[in-house]
Amino acid sequence: MFSKFSGGVHPAEQKNTENCAIEIMPVPKRVYIPFSQHTGKPAKPSVKKGDEVRIGTKIGEADGFISASVHASISGKVIDIAEHPHPVIGSSLCCIIESNDSEDWSSDLEGDQDIGKMSSAQLVEIVKEAGIVGLGGAAFPTHVKLSPPKDKKIDSLIINGCECEPMLTADHRLMLEYTAAIIEGAQVFQQILNAQNLIFAIEDNKKDAIALFQKEGVRVARLKTKYPQGAEKQLIKAIVRREVPRGGLPMDVGCVVHNVGTCYAALLAFKFRKPLIDRVVTIAGDGVKENKNVLVRIGTPVSDIVDYCGGYVERPMRIIFGGPMMGIAQYADSVPVIKGTSGILVWQDARTIEEGPCVRCAGCVDACPMGLMPTEICSNVKNRNFDAAEAYGVLDCIECGCCAYVCPAAIPLVHYFKYGKNEIWRKSKK
């Protein structure tokens, strides 16, 4: 049993959808596909208004190395390329496609391939062409993580199936229903990286998934259920006992971490050249009639998904993209699902609470998995003393929310840290 990283919290799991098998949602009438769904530069539009597209047609070309291509998720006609609400960055350029109700796939896609005969470079190219990004939430382009510089020897490939966020069960369901495919995808990653060890990391609240993976004979790290167990740095520390240096990357300590969903999506790309056009999303919360796990086309607006789940219950006060600890609150239900969307939470309750004075209880210091002193950073940010906030390590904050979760004075610490980081970055750009 692995458990070793300091700090962390134990929020109520509320995983009420863990027994809901993945349902395939019918194709929506319209999709809004943002060109920016990943870390890095937005894709460059390669279609224009009026073009006919099929499922899998590339509509945006990766712009540089740290970028990802974007594909049409339905078959139909591009009715506009325009600004539309975006779940992460507020608003962005989207390709709006109206469905023609056909299930035609793009003819560019080739059939089954013999993966064993392909070189690493060819395999990475497939991942890049398919627009695969990390499906755990950060949406970092996967081909970049599969191409470490030559001087970085990777010995451990960790497949992240922790899903430590409360309420989310999409990865859990994927692990139960597509065990073999995830393993096969992960093994291809292992082949590409030439990594000695392949380790599947699963929290011990998903005993059924652990059992399935163990039955397949792969190495499973059974991790203690503790938030944020699935955070990359904490995960590496727990499994291989190495600390990613400040400002460094997992590859600096010989590790690469990929999410289970990414392995599955990549396998479909390796085998069938299928680009990333859909993903599993957990729909949960008391503001939507049915809670379930749904396979959704990228670009489907929330309102369509809620309709598919029986509609809103009375007054939806909050829509969260992601989990309750790190998710992003939405201002419109027209925002589309993007590649990094792991869950959609709809709540009837506004959950606003007044901030009180810090009583220096040190709960945040004890809870911080990064060894920071949230209370000191917060007071420095509030006083606009950004240099001091930086000296206290605000840039190391992973925004996991443990500090704000435990704060008895209800101080929205993460909010202040995000603000502080932005100010520091803005200054350093000048």
Next chain:
Amino acid sequence: MEKVQKVNEMLVVSASPHIRSKHKTSSAMRLVIIALLPALIFATYLFGLRALLIALISIMAAVGSEALLQRMLGRKITITDGSAILTGLLLAFNLPPGVPWWLPAVGSAFAIIFAKQLFGGLGYNFINPALAGRAFLMASWPSLMTKEWLAPVGGTLSGIDGISAATPLSLLKNPANYGNPEIIIRQLNDFDTIRNIFFGKIGGCIGETSAFFLLIGGLALLFLRIIDYRIVVGYLGSFALLAWLLPTQGSVVFHLFAGGLVLGAFFMATDWVTSPVTKKGRWIFGIGCGVITIIIRIWGGYPEGVSYSILLMNVFTPVIDRLTKERIFGEVKKKGVKK
């Protein structure tokens, strides 16, 4: 389209996280107050209704002066957070039971106005308000604060039959004032005396006499993680070690349970606002309290050193926090230059 519009108008946007633990400042204050109740009930039994009344006067003065001052300063009135009640209660615990009725009121008002509100209110005070109030009373009316002891029900001030004039610690400090020093020291370390001291059948301040009843509440707070074990263990541990090593005629057990050590270590040194936030800092704070307490008891002018040791360490808290920053994840030890 109209439906969509309506949904968007209702949506509330805020930064993550979107869930919070049930833990609140006011609920923590309430738990500390509840943890002090066994000792208060025992004090009422021991010294009579007078002890309870002094506690009530002290609490009312604390809450009243907080409300009054906040109103005068045009601030939001925050008496419902429970912190003023706790300050009043803790100050009363630190007063001899025979003090005049006005004394707790003056002490509480000083504690709230000068030690807490004038520094910005809850969270901004740098010393423990209750202890500041006690120090103020001690400096202003020393005879009232050191002589107004009441004999406890069915016991004596010292815990020793036949010697009722002094508290155990003052007996230990100046045994020659009360008879044959050798006999008195032997009697003080006697099992019967220690038992009286542990259960609180002795004289002393209202809330400090019974280590037993204080421990019930204190251990519950430790278990609930309202107070930090590092401060408690650091304080009691360093104190016990030094009481054993240094030249004193009281036994370690005598020193641990006589006087206000248990009250101080569990309920006052652990005050959130005035103790360090770093883990290492909390150890240093606790150990510092232990060291200063034993130094005062052995070489100082007072028989007891708990409240001054905590006040002194309160003053050092900001420095301790600055010097004991937590180690940031992935930090590589650099030689030489520090930021």
